[in-house]
Every structure is written in structure tokens, then in C-alpha cells.
Amino acid sequence: MNVIALISFLLxxxxxxxxxxxMHRNAPRWVSLVxxxxxxxxxxxxxxxAPAGTEEYARQFVSWIPRFGINVHLVVxxxxxxxxxLTAFLGVIAVVSSWNETEHSQGFFQFNILWxxxxxxxxxxxxxxxxxxxxxxxxxxxxxxxxAIWGHEKKAYAAMKFFLFTQISGLLMLLAIxxxxxxxxxxxxxxxxxxxxxLGANIDSTISFWLMLGFFVAFITKLPSFPVHTWLPDxxxxxPTAGSVILAGILLKTGGYGVIRFAVGLFPDAxxxxxxxxxxxxxxxxxYGGYMAYSQTDFKRLVAYSSIAHMGFILLGVYAFNExxxxxxxxxxxxxxxxxxxxxxxxGAIQQRLHTREMSxxxxxxxxxxxxxxxxxxxxxxxVGMPGLGNFVGEFLALLGAFKVHVPITIGAAVGIVVAxxxxxxxxxxxxxxxxxPDVSSMEDFGIREMSVMVLMMVGLIFxxxxxxxxxxxxxxxxxxxxxxx
Amino acid sequence: xxSEVVVTLMPYFVLTAGLLxxxxxxxxxxxxxxxxxxxxxxxxxxxxxxxxxxESGPQTLSDLIVIDGVALFFxxxxxxxxxxxxVTGYRYLESRSRSYEEFxxxxxxxxxxxxxxxxxxxxxxxxxxxxxxxxxxxxxxxxPERGRASLEAATKYLILSxxxxxxxxxxxxxxxxxxxxMTFSETxxxxxxxxxxALGQSMxxxxxxxxxxxxxxxxxxxxxxxxxxxxxTGFVATISKGAVFVLLLRYAIETQWLxxxxxxxxIGLIAIASMVIGNLLALLQEDIKRLLAYSSIAHVGYLLVxxxxVSTSDSxxxxxxxxxxxxxxxxxxxxxxxxxxxxMSTGVDEDAGSLRxxxxxxxxxxxxxxxxxxxxxxxxxxxxxxxxxxKFYLFAVGVSGALWTLIWALILGSAIGIYYYLRIVIxxxxxEAEKPVERSQDLNAVGTVTVVLLGVSIVILGIYPxxxxxxxxxxxxxFGA
Numbered sequence: 001m002n003v004i005a006l007i008s009f010l011l012x013x014x015x016x017x018x019x020x021x022x023m024h025r026n027a028p029r030w031v032s033l034v035x036x037x038x039x040x041x042x043x044x045x046x047x048x049x050a051p052a053g054t055e056e057y058a059r060q061f062v063s064w065i066p067r068f069g070i071n072v073h074l075v076v077x078x079x080x081x082x083x084x085x086l087t088a089f090l091g092v093i094a095v096v097s098s099w100n101e102t103e104h105s106q107g108f109f110q111f112n113i114l115w116x117x118x119x120x121x122x123x124x125x126x127x128x129x130x131x132x133x134x135x136x137x138x139x140x141x142x143x144x145x146x147x148a149i150w151g152h153e154k155k156a157y158a159a160m161k162f163f164l165f166t167q168i169s170g171l172l173m174l175l176a177i178x179x180x181x182x183x184x185x186x187x188x189x190x191x192x193x194x195x196x197x198x199l200g201a202n203i204d205s206t207i208s209f210w211l212m213l214g215f216f217v218a219f220i221t222k223l224p225s226f227p228v229h230t231w232l233p234d235x236x237x238x239x240p241t242a243g244s245v246i247l248a249g250i251l252l253k254t255g256g257y258g259v260i261r262f263a264v265g266l267f268p269d270a271x272x273x274x275x276x277x278x279x280x281x282x283x284x285x286x287x288y289g290g291y292m293a294y295s296q297t298d299f300k301r302l303v304a305y306s307s308i309a310h311m312g313f314i315l316l317g318v319y320a321f322n323e324x325x326x327x328x329x330x331x332x333x334x335x336x337x338x339x340x341x342x343x344x345x346x347x348g349a350i351q352q353r354l355h356t357r358e359m360s361x362x363x364x365x366x367x368x369x370x371x372x373x374x375x376x377x378x379x380x381x382x383x384v385g386m387p388g389l390g391n392f393v394g395e396f397l398a399l400l401g402a403f404k405v406h407v408p409i410t411i412g413a414a415v416g417i418v419v420a421x422x423x424x425x426x427x428x429x430x431x432x433x434x435x436x437x438p439d440v441s442s443m444e445d446f447g448i449r450e451m452s453v454m455v456l457m458m459v460g461l462i463f464x465x466x467x468x469x470x471x472x473x474x475x476x477x478x479x480x481x482x483x484x485x486x
Numbered sequence: 487x488x489s490e491v492v493v494t495l496m497p498y499f500v501l502t503a504g505l506l507x508x509x510x511x512x513x514x515x516x517x518x519x520x521x522x523x524x525x526x527x528x529x530x531x532x533x534x535x536x537x538x539x540x541e542s543g544p545q546t547l548s549d550l551i552v553i554d555g556v557a558l559f560f561x562x563x564x565x566x567x568x569x570x571x572x573v574t575g576y577r578y579l580e581s582r583s584r585s586y587e588e589f590x591x592x593x594x595x596x597x598x599x600x601x602x603x604x605x606x607x608x609x610x611x612x613x614x615x616x617x618x619x620x621x622x623x624x625x626x627x628x629x630p631e632r633g634r635a636s637l638e639a640a641t642k643y644l645i646l647s648x649x650x651x652x653x654x655x656x657x658x659x660x661x662x663x664x665x666x667x668m669t670f671s672e673t674x675x676x677x678x679x680x681x682x683x684a685l686g687q688s689m690x691x692x693x694x695x696x697x698x699x700x701x702x703x704x705x706x707x708x709x710x711x712x713x714x715x716x717x718x719t720g721f722v723a724t725i726s727k728g729a730v731f732v733l734l735l736r737y738a739i740e741t742q743w744l745x746x747x748x749x750x751x752x753i754g755l756i757a758i759a760s761m762v763i764g765n766l767l768a769l770l771q772e773d774i775k776r777l778l779a780y781s782s783i784a785h786v787g788y789l790l791v792x793x794x795x796v797s798t799s800d801s802x803x804x805x806x807x808x809x810x811x812x813x814x815x816x817x818x819x820x821x822x823x824x825x826x827x828x829x830m831s832t833g834v835d836e837d838a839g840s841l842r843x844x845x846x847x848x849x850x851x852x853x854x855x856x857x858x859x860x861x862x863x864x865x866x867x868x869x870x871x872x873x874x875x876x877k878f879y880l881f882a883v884g885v886s887g888a889l890w891t892l893i894w895a896l897i898l899g900s901a902i903g904i905y906y907y908l909r910i911v912i913x914x915x916x917x918e919a920e921k922p923v924e925r926s927q928d929l930n931a932v933g934t935v936t937v938v939l940l941g942v943s944i945v946i947l948g949i950y951p952x953x954x955x956x957x958x959x960x961x962x963x964x965f966g967a
Contacts (some may be wrong), residue, residue: 066881067955137869149915156912163908167868168901174878175893178885186885376550 001058003074003125005119008085010035014114015107019105032096032110036091036117040088055477057081058125060303065130069181069192073128078370078426078474079260083124083253086337086409090249091117091454098242101352102150109150112142113242123254129177130193132353133170136254140166143243143251151238151439158231158238165231169221176202176214180266183207199267205269212267212274219263222255223311226285226360233292236304237357241348249341250305254334256314260329264318265482275319276409279402282315283412290419294426298357300347302427303340309416310336310391316413317398325401328394328477335382335390335464338457342379346372349450350431353443359427364436369445373432375454382461385417385425392466493542494553497561498601501937504528505594508587514810525572525590529565529597529715530610536562544964549669550611555961557605559730559810563817564604568597570821570940574828574933575717581928582715582834593721598624600729600958607740608670609658612733614699616654619729620647623722627714639713646696646706654693660686670740687743691752697730699758703781708771711779712839716831719775720824723782724817731786735793735809739965744797754794755890761899768906773839777906778823784899785816791896794802795887803962804886804932808879810958811951814863814874818944821863821890825937826854833928847914854934855914857941864944865906866916867900872947 013035020027058076075106076084095114102109119139126132142162148159175191184201185191192198203211221228236244264271271278296302310332317329319404349372350365351357366373382389385396395417402410446454464471477484492499497790508524536558544554551557567750572593579586594955598617606612624647628640664683665673696703711719737743764784771777792809796802830838838844864873876902884893947954 064950065952065955067952067959134869137874141863141868141870145915148912156916160905160908160912162903164901167904168897171897171900174881175885175897178881182882182885 001043001076002060002263003058003076004060004062004072005123006039007121007452008041009367010114010118010121014111014118016105017110017114018151021105021403022315023259025106028106028110029099032114033092033095035114036088036095038093039084039088039117043083043088044079046171047081047085054078064128069190069194071128071194072131072132073194074122074125075127075195076125077478078476079257079478080124082330082334082471082474083257084121084372086253087117087124087250088461090245090341093249093341093345093453093457094242094245096449097245097341097348098240099449101241101348105149109242111144112146113246115139115142116146118248119257120250120254124257127195128193129195129198129262132195133177135412136173136258137167139254143247145233146243146246148397150240150243152240153238154234155238161231162235165221165224169218169228172214172220174274176211176218179207179214182209183211190230194267195262201266208267209270210335211271212263215258215263215266216278219255219258220281220315221285222258223252223314224255224308224473225281225311225315226288226308227284229289229308230253232308233301233304236344237298237300237309241345243354244344244348248303248344249337252307252311253337256311256318256329256333259315259318260278260478261328268483271319272321275321276406278319279316279406279409281436282312282319283409283416285309285312285315286413286416287312287419290416290423291313294419294423297359299350299359299362299427299431300344300357302359302423303343303347306420306423307336307340309420310340310383310395311394312413312416313398316402317394320398320401320405321484322401322404323479324397324404325485326479326482327472327475328397328401331390331396331464331468331471332394335394335461336458339379339383339389339391342375342454342457343383345450345453347375350447359430361437361439362431364432365443366432366437368443371451375451376432376444377428378458379461380424380428382465384420388465389463390461390468393465393468400477418425450482489541491545491547494539494545495547496539497558498598500531500535501528501594501598501601502647503749503948504531505591506596508555508591508594512587512591516585516587518576519589521587523574523592526569528594529569529572532565533562534594540961540964546607550604550608551605552607553605555964556732556736556806556810557601558956560604560728560813561601563728563814564597564600564725567721567728567817567821570825570936571717571721573936574720574744574930575715576824577928577930577933578715578717578828578832581656582877583629589626592622592626592629596626596721596725600725603733607670607736608738609662612698612737613651613655613658615729616651619726620651620697623718623726626721627710629715629718635713636715637713639710639913642706650693650696650703654694654805657686657689657693658689658851660689662686667941670737672923677957687749687935688752690737691749692825694730694734695756697707698727698734698786699779699783700786701763701783704760704764708767708776708779708784711782712773712775716824716828718839719778720821723778723820723824724865729815731789731813735796735806738796739802739806740862744794749796750794750797753790754889754892756788757787757794758895760784760790761895762902765899765902765906769902771906774827774841774844774910775824775837775839776912777841778820781903781906782820782961784903785865788880788899789816789895791884791889791892794889794892795883795899802965804883806962806965807893807955807958808883810962811954812876813878813946814954814958815872815947818940818947819861819871819873822857822940822944823865824938825919825933826858826861829854829930829933829937829948832930832933833907836852841910841913844910844914845916851934857937858914860905860932860941860944862910864948866904870945870948872944874948875951913940 017028017031060074062072064072122135183203187202284307293305314329317325385392546552624644699707768780792805795805819838847874864871867873867877
């Protein structure tokens, strides 16, 4: 697969979408939709079309800044491939879900969506640490604009907070990257930012612990995990629907991906030493996120806090350092992409119709809009972890893996699933059941456009839930490389 | 004087000749446009002869000046700043002043002073360049005849800068007393050097720190930046800092000044104070010119990391390389930022200082807003811009020299910086202000095109910095002849 072509395609589509606004007001959204559909088919075919047992779907290498041994080195393995398909697919969802939401500056809006996604594709395939950091920041700026321009009432505050958190943790990561490169230079005499060359770097264990921590902090800020999660509820709540879908569906996954590929991949020994603390953070995130989600009155904020809880399972699974745990984390990443994207889309749809996110202003919506009710119920139940759906597989495997390593933490985390049921059902209860709010006389139900993307995501979740084996198989080479399985 | 020397010195000859032509034309024909054209021709002519000057190799002339790749590199940056200042300032002046021509004369003389400083290797050429530059700047800061703000700024700058110059002069005298020489490379610290030598060096350092507006000698900066006419603010922020910094760097390397641990400590402390205090005070500003003034304090603080690095390594190459790259980036982004302020201030009586002028700029003048956004993101050190690569260079310098305290200050400063740079961006995104401020009808199209082109170059160099790195690496080979 030609990743450079894919990234250039998305960047070019972004520019085209911006320019096309001059021709017709609706042109940008069509350009963007077509671009993401093409990208989905493109990545999907690369995945399905690859011969069975493929471990590497793409590898590209172009010299960039020879002065520092920096190259455009892109590699797509099984994990990256799945995440690329998810990225392209959620791009379609993001565009469709915000089809009528923004009338103002459509061109620039779609430009930003396409550029975020281009940055994400780079993040998921970069095999050069400088390049990775570059894309890591590139996806930040368009996201900032999405929140700051098209966000809701407190958009400036939320956008600033999002940027500050990501940027400061990013600077720590940059420092860790440079320190790693120079430590490697001191022992090998070569300045290089290449991931594969740095994998074998010979570094003192104390230094490597601190370097691992630098990466870890950056990634759990993005994930996010307690205690660096505070940007997320604001950013999600204030972002426009497309922004929330991208943020929850894709951007959070870059944090999980970074933990697996870089924090654990580059510093396996230091990560093992640190594993208990990381799992503890995961457990706290699960319980704290669940507790906070239950106390929210704002639909979007509730879903945002539930994301923090779900992301806790990723930390729990990865740092269990066994096959079940890692695979659970990976499945959770994919499944959460679908379920949370759908819930944010739902929140956006309700807000567009009722002009509120407060659940106290809702109530009894099922009668007014039964299709929306059914859909919400499905995705709430999925996110709560009902067997047969994707999230269950992920969380169950993560718990299974963690149980072998640390029983008390696993018990704590498992309690989180009960909490999830409480806030999930309370969301359903408060918004869709109960006495209908007399102020809401009528509400337009989902049309074909919205239903079709919802059904697509349902199919995805059911597929992963019933037959997760393909996803699990995709990650086997990576787990071998990390030394988790023989 | 051999022909080779003439070729090497050609940029200086050409600019001096251009200055004379400008003086003569002004004496006989007072025309704003003619003055601009003569200025631009002489500045471009300097650029034209510079490659040949680099080719003919580094030359040391009578102990006073050394024309090497580093000096010529900075000269090109100074010329760039002068071109941007005159081009964006043309329409601005039309609406502000009644006599235009002297503006261009002063810009050219200060450029000449800066070019002399870049090549100075002796106390005499050092002070000569510094004074040519400073005296021209006094007049430029006070240039528009209306308004007390610029007069106040100029007076402040005159007095404080004069004190700094005399401090430097006294320091030079003390160093001369203890070493018997005024050439940089011969004023090395020796065993015999005692208190008088140390005192002299400290006085030179303090004077230069004032000129660079480093904390705690920064008090004048925001007032002067605010009061000076906008094109001149950009000019002061770039050319005077660039010239003083290259001189400081050359001085530090040639005198092996930083082999003394207490000097390194002092510079390190000044650097940390500038990064932290500059950024913190910038948070409080409501005026974009004052905000950029504090941000420039912080940026010179970052730049000192490269200077401190000289003390930790045997070769000054990496320090020079990173400093040259950083200064180029700093010039580009500062020129864009003040260029936008100049364009916004064209055709109105008061400079568009308050951030309120920029509210909703995205929806009114998208190109201008895009240029200012790029400049702000670049100043904040966000990837895709040259400011990121420049900051990356300093990080690399800091890590390879194990200057951990400075790096933490750099991170802290950058983190604070993001907040106020984004404030500029956010105010431009905002919808129209409730109470619209006075708005100019004069679009200053030439100025707009200039800042947009510079903005594009910031992005290009941010994505593909390799050519600039190659040029810098090649030029530092000839450092110090």
C-alpha cells in the first residue's frame, strides 16, 4: 500500500474541499464524503486483498532531513492496518453525521476534517520518531480549529485546554525522543530517529525508565487516563458532532496505539517494571470515569466520561503483558471507536433537534423518535459491555489478561463494568424513557442518511462481537515482536 | 587591496554606494516612490553580489573585521528585514507622515551598522557598528511626527541605550587595560587576568544583554515596541537583536569567554529568567505589540541555549548552526507578525495594537489572518512551521550538551507561550466584535502580498528545512577565517 499517496490524497482532498466552496455551497461536504469513501475502499481492499498471513502491508522510505538522520519511514503492520481502515471509515461517519450541522464556512470545516485524518494516518504508520511526532502535532492543529470555530458555547476555553494539554505532554515526548536518540548516539555513534534502529538501542536501565515515562505521559494524556484526563470532557462537549466523533473514535486511539508501539515497544523492560502502576491508573480511570459519568446531566459529557472509563481497559490490558490482555486492549480500541462515535453522533443529532444537551430537558424521547431510541439503546448496551458485541470481547479479554497478573486490580476494574451498566441505563432512562417533556412537542426521527451509518456501525460491532478472530489474528505478529507471545 | 578583497567586501561597498545615491536623490528630488525604488535597488544589489563574496572566501581585514560565511549569512537576513520593512512600510508612511525619504535613509544606515556588527572582530568595529545601528534606530523610532507615544519610546530608548553603550565602552577599556589588545581573539583570559578583566567582561555582557532586552534588562522593550511605528518595531525586533546576537556569539567563541564557569552560569540564569519571565508577562498583554515584545524577550532567551552550549563542547559548530537556523526562523516569523500589524495599521491614525482590532479578521481578510496564524503558530513552535524546526534544533543542542535545567525552562516557556499565541488566533476566529473598532479602508496590497509570501516560506521551511540546513552547514565552515 502506498501510504504517502493516501496521506497526500487526503491532504489534496482537503484543499479541494476548501476551494470547491466557491462553486457551490454544498460542494465541500460531497468532496469530503467521496474522499473518505474512496479512502475506506482503498484501505479496505488493501486489507482484504493482502494474502493470508501478511505481516506487513506497506513499507516506504524517503530521505527527509539527513542532517539528523530523519526519514519519511512508513510501515503498516496488522494493528496499523486495522486502525487505518477504522480511520477512513469513521471519516465517512464524521462527514455524514455533521451533514447539516454547520452552514458556516463549510469549506474550511471539511478541510480541517480531512487534514486531521491525514495526520492520523501518518501517526498510525510512522516508523521514524521525528515523523511520528510531526504527525502527532499535525493532527492537533485542525482539531483545534474544529473546536474553536464550530464548537458550542465554551469553545474557546475547551479548544485552548485541549491544545495546552496535548502540546505540553507532546513537548515531554519530544524531549524523551531526543534523549533516546542521543543516548543511542552515545553508544552506537549514529544519529538516527528510525524506530527499528532504536528498538535495539543499548540504554542504561535508569535512563530508559525516565524516557519511557516521557512517552507514557504523552500517550496517557491523549488516551486519556486519570489524572491527565481533564481536557477531554470539555473538548468533547464543546466540539461539533464531527469533531466529537473524530476525537472519540480516532484521536483517543492514537494514545493507545502510542502506548503499545512506542512506550512498550521501545522500552519493554522499563514498561514491565512500571506495569503495576499503569494497571492501577487504568483501574482508577475505569472507576473514576464511570462514577463521573453517572453524575453528569449533560448527554455529551456523560459519554465523554464513559470514554475515560473505557480507555482504562486499554491500559489494563496492555500492561498485563500477556496475549489476552494485549488483544483485549486492541479489540477495545476498535470497538470503542464504533460505539462512542455512534453515541456522539446521537448526542449531536439530539442537540441539533432540541438545541440542548441537558438530559433534564429530554425525557420520553422514545415516543417522539423511536428509531433514535432503538439505536441509542443498542449502542448504550454495547458500550456497557453486553456479550455478543465488540466491546464485551475487548473488555473481557483485558480483564482475563489482567487477572493472571494482578487479582485485586482486576477485581476493581471489573466493578467498573457494573458502574457502566448503571450510567448507561440511567442515560437511557433519563433521555428516552420516563414522562415526555411537555416542551418537546415533536422531534424529527432519524432519516435514511443517519440510519444507514448507524446500521453500518452496528454491523461492525456485532461482527467483532461474534467473530473477533480476524482482529485477534491481525495483532499476532505485533505481539510476537513485543515478546508477549513466543 | 587585492581584487579578491574587493569582491569579498562588495556587499558593504554596494550598500554604502546605494546610501550615497539615496542621499543625493533626496537632496534634489523629494519623492517617496523614488526613495523606495532606490532603496530596494541597493538592497537587492547587495543580495546580488553576496554569492560572489561568499565564493571569494573568508577575509580578515586589518584586524578590524572578518568577512566570513556567518557574517554574510546574517547580512542576507538583515537585508531581508530591511526589504520587508520598506515594502510594507510604504503605504503605512503615506498615511502617517509628511516627509518620507529620511525613513529609507535611516533604514539603510541601520542595516549597514548591523552588517558591520556581524563582521566585527575588534572593539573598534564592534562599537562603530553598534552606534551606527543604534543612532539610526533612535530616529526611526521617533519617526512619525504625530503622537507622543513614539517620542516617548524614542527618548526612553535613547537614554537607556546610551547608558548601555557607555557601559560596553567602559568594559572594553578595562579589558584593554588587562590584556593590551582590542582584537577579540587576543583578549583571551590568561592567568594574569584578574578582577579588572572580569569586571570589563561583565560590563560588556551587561551592555549586550540590555541591547538584546534580556531579563532583567528588558524594561524598555514593551514601551519601545508599543510606541515605535509598526514597521520599525518589526525592524528593531529583528535587525538589532540579530546583529547583537551574532556579535555576542562571535565574541564568546573567539575569546573563549565561556570557559569560565561563572560566566556560563550567569548566561544560563539570564536565559532561564528571560524564557520564564518573558512568557509570563506576555500572558498579561492586551496589546499585540507589547505581547510580541515580551515574546521576543523569551525567544532571545531560548537562543541563549545555543550560546551556553559553546561552553560544553570543543567545537562551536553545532551551536553556530542552531543559532543561525533559529535566527533565520525568528526573523521570518517576527517580520510576518509585525508585517500584519503594519498592514492593519495602514491608513488609520493609531496603530492597530489592541487585540480587538484582530477580532473576526478570518472572515474579513482571510489571507492576512492566515499569515498571522502561521506566524503565531511558528512562534509557538508548532510543527509544519519553521519555528518548530528551530526549536527542535535548540532541544537537540540542549540534549547533546546535557543542559537539562535550560531544557526544562525551554519546555516551561514554550508551554506558557502556547496560551498567548493561541489567544491571537482565537481573537481572529471570533465573530465580529460588538463594538467595531476604527477600520482602515487602505488595504496595503503590497504589504499583504509580502507577508503572505513570507508566511508561505515559513511553512515550506517547516516541512522541508534541508536546503536551509545545508546552506548553514556550508557557511559555518568558514567561520572566523
